[in-house]
Amino acid sequence: MKALPWLLGAAGLAAARSAVLRVREVEFHGKVTLVTGASRGLGYLIARELGRQGCRVVICARDEAELERAADALRGEGIDVHAVAADIAHEADVERMVRSAEEQVGPIDVLVNNAGIMEVGPFTSMTVQDFEDCMGVMFWGGLFCIRAVLPGMRERRSGWIINVTSIGGKISAPHLLPYNSAKFAAVGLSEGLRAELAADGIAVTTVCPGFMRTGSYVNVVYKSQPQREFVWFAAGSSLPIATMNAERAAAHIVRAARRGQAEIFPVWWAPWAARFHGLFPGITADAMGLFNRFLPDDSGADHAEERGLIIERAMESPLVSWLTTLGRAAGQRWHEIPGNPHPLQGEERTT
Numbered sequence: 001m002k003a004l005p006w007l008l009g010a011a012g013l014a015a016a017r018s019a020v021l022r023v024r025e026v027e028f029h030g031k032v033t034l035v036t037g038a039s040r041g042l043g044y045l046i047a048r049e050l051g052r053q054g055c056r057v058v059i060c061a062r063d064e065a066e067l068e069r070a071a072d073a074l075r076g077e078g079i080d081v082h083a084v085a086a087d088i089a090h091e092a093d094v095e096r097m098v099r100s101a102e103e104q105v106g107p108i109d110v111l112v113n114n115a116g117i118m119e120v121g122p123f124t125s126m127t128v129q130d131f132e133d134c135m136g137v138m139f140w141g142g143l144f145c146i147r148a149v150l151p152g153m154r155e156r157r158s159g160w161i162i163n164v165t166s167i168g169g170k171i172s173a174p175h176l177l178p179y180n181s182a183k184f185a186a187v188g189l190s191e192g193l194r195a196e197l198a199a200d201g202i203a204v205t206t207v208c209p210g211f212m213r214t215g216s217y218v219n220v221v222y223k224s225q226p227q228r229e230f231v232w233f234a235a236g237s238s239l240p241i242a243t244m245n246a247e248r249a250a251a252h253i254v255r256a257a258r259r260g261q262a263e264i265f266p267v268w269w270a271p272w273a274a275r276f277h278g279l280f281p282g283i284t285a286d287a288m289g290l291f292n293r294f295l296p297d298d299s300g301a302d303h304a305e306e307r308g309l310i311i312e313r314a315m316e317s318p319l320v321s322w323l324t325t326l327g328r329a330a331g332q333r334w335h336e337i338p339g340n341p342h343p344l345q346g347e348e349r350t351t
Contacts, residue, residue: 025259029054032106034098036088036145037115039066040335041214042164044073045250046112051079053254055110058082058101070335088115088141089133098148107156108149110257113142113186114164118179120233121223121305122298130178138182143189150202157201162257163190164207167265170274171284174292175229194262203260207253208274210267211236211243215331217324218309226306228296231320234308238327243267246330309337 033050037043038059051057051074059074061067064085071083082105086097101108116138119130142163153159168176169183187206194204217237222229236242249266256264265271277284312324321328331337 025255028110028254028258030056031109032056032058032101033110033112034058034060034101034108034145034149035112035114036060036141038112039063039070040219041216042209042212042246042250043112043114044070044334045214045246046114046162046164046253047081048074048077048079049250049254050110050112051077051081056080056082056105058084058105058108060084060086060088060097061115062087066335073335088145089136091140091144091147094141094144094148098145102152107152109153109158110160110162111145111149112162112164113145114162115141116164116179118176119221119223119305120175120229121225122175122296123177124298125224125305126178131181134178134182135185138179139185139189142186146193150197153202154197154200159200159202160257160260161190161193161197161202161204162207162253163187163193163204164209164253165190167208167210167267167270167273170208170270171277171288173288175295191262203257205253205257205261206263207256208263208265208270209244209249210265210270210273212246212249212267213238213240213243213326213330214246214334215327215329215336217327218307218312218331218336220308221305222308222311223305224298225296226304227311227315230306230308230311230315231317232295234312234327235320235323238324238330240326242269243326246334 028050033047033055035043035047035050035057038047039061047057047059057074057079059067059071059081061070062085067083067085071081074081082101084097084100086093088094098108117134119126146161149159163186165186166179166183168180169187172180172184187208190204190206194206197204217230217234220233222233244267252266253264265274
């Protein structure tokens with residue numbers, strides 16, 4: 001009974017916070033939005049959610065064929081969409097993309113930095129180039145996009161920047177070090193930008209998802225012992241308790257941006273994991289070390305690597321097929337199965 005007042009107080013605070021956020025919620029109808037890494041997966045779903053709310057949507061990805069397939073699907077739902085192929089790791093390409101978007105559609109009101117790539121494997125199998133590639137897309141690419149749209153936002157004193165990072169930008173799990181390093185950098189950039197741009201009327205939201213069921217594991221590159229790495233990562237990306245439905249995640253992300261929230265963790269366990277790590281970083285690090293003992297070792301660290309789609313098609317395991325049922329269905333639905341299934345080719349390896 002002594003705990004009852006505390007519980008009632010916590011519930012009251014939660015209700016008050018929810019009410020304040022609803023009051024702050026703005027209408028995105030008619031806004032021009034730019035979503036990177038939008039040819040498939042979460043980026044595609046965020047673009048679709050924005051389009052359904054009446055936004056004029058510009059989508060970007062590296063592979064033009066994949067991008068047009070996504071644009072055609074969005075147009076089929078009646079969404080006003082403009083597609084621009086670009087490699088955001090190159091600043092000149094970003095400037096060209098933004099210039100084309102603004103000439104064809106209008107000034108960018110909402111920027112969603114979503115593009116990403118991923119390699120899975122032990123640190124000893126990773127090259128310096130792997131780290132540079134991840135930083136190029138997930139840190140420099142996001143920075144280039146922000147720099148390209150920011151002058152107009154500041155002039156209009158209005159804008160929304162949504163940086164899709166990861167729980168990997170809060171807690172660095174083993175066998176994902178190039179990805180985690182880039183996501184940590186992206187989180188730092190995003191949090192600092194929110195503080196600096198608030199006075200200009202620009203809201204910055206940091207999104208830190210955990211696993212979401214997009215089927216993107218087929219576009220991940222697995223290294224050292226590719227098949228063994230594929231099994232744990234693909235299963236973890238597909239199981240219903242550990243993952244979140246990507247459509248719901250996209251809706252949560254857009255709503256958080258409309259409310260001007262500083263941070264959102266779309267997957268239920270992610271905020272609790274981040275808070276625990278903040279309080280007990282040593283315990284978290286030790287737990288990650290224990291988890292690492294169950295992952296494939298680096299005995300195959302001869303730079304063997306393979307794309308997930310190729311592994312999945314070659315693997316004959318009823319158990320793995322059953323474990324990835326939901327992820328595989330999501331991948332087929334959200335355009336994760338590329339038109340060109342050759343190893344290490346195509347657009348972003350994952351989003």
